Amino acid sequence: MQTDFEQPHIRAATAADMDAVAAIEAKITGEAKPAYWRDTFQRFGRRDDRYFLLAEDSAKRVLGYIVGEVRAWEFGSPPCGWIFAIGVDPDLRVRKIGSRLFAAVSTRMRAAGVDTVRTMIARDDELIMAFFRSQGMMAGPFVQLEMPVDGGWDDGGAS
Numbered sequence: 001m002q003t004d005f006e007q008p009h010i011r012a013a014t015a016a017d018m019d020a021v022a023a024i025e026a027k028i029t030g031e032a033k034p035a036y037w038r039d040t041f042q043r044f045g046r047r048d049d050r051y052f053l054l055a056e057d058s059a060k061r062v063l064g065y066i067v068g069e070v071r072a073w074e075f076g077s078p079p080c081g082w083i084f085a086i087g088v089d090p091d092l093r094v095r096k097i098g099s100r101l102f103a104a105v106s107t108r109m110r111a112a113g114v115d116t117v118r119t120m121i122a123r124d125d126e127l128i129m130a131f132f133r134s135q136g137m138m139a140g141p142f143v144q145l146e147m148p149v150d151g152g153w154d155d156g157g158a159s
């Protein structure tokens with residue numbers, strides 16, 4: 001484990017952080033989506049059961065982000081935490097920034113009363129799989145199903 005890096009400070013995101021978050025995601029994916037992040041902040045930045053956290057350094061530079069929420073009785077499951085976005089600046093990886101973000105959101109979810117945290121990842125994304133496995137996550141009891149919504153069936157003329 002590397003310890004010669006400054007420990008990031010974890011805090012709740014504000015609307016003013018969304019350009020920095022979008023910039024990190026653009027470095028990760030090559031796609032800039034500032035409007036998506038502003039919308040995500042509107043939905044997740046200001047509620048007790050939703051978490052939009054940032055890691056920043058002492059110069060207040062945003063290093064990474066994590067977004068999650070507590071969902072109740074989805075798919076018949078008792079309330080549990082869901083993480084649906086995480087990103088660390090590609091130039092600052094493998095310094096435990098992602099682990100700090102994961103721990104911070106897990107602590108908040110536990111305080112909110114849930115005992116399980118879930119996420120969904122692309123089957124072939126080995127990096128994100130290695131990261132979540134390193135945090136202790138394992139395959140859960142649900143299986144994701146999907147199909148084209150235009151299934152070609154007769155809907156009886158419903159509008």
Ligand SMILES: CC(C)(COP(=O)(O)OP(=O)(O)OC[C@H]1O[C@@H](n2cnc3c(N)ncnc32)[C@H](O)[C@@H]1OP(=O)(O)O)[C@@H](O)C(=O)NCCC(=O)NCCS
Pocket residue numbers: 001028084085086087088089092093094095096097098099100127128130131132134
């Ligand atoms: C996954 C991610 C958040 C990890 O952030 P990070 O700060 O580099 O992670 P950490 O330093 O906390 O790593 C924790 C553990 O994860 C695993 N891990 C992290 N990066 C890894 C890599 N490149 N290869 C293999 N394992 C890796 C290791 O087990 C590591 O522990 P170790 O350093 O003691 O071996 C970061 O790589 C990232 O942002 N990836 C892109 C995420 C993405 O695609 N997001 C969109 C979908 S949500």
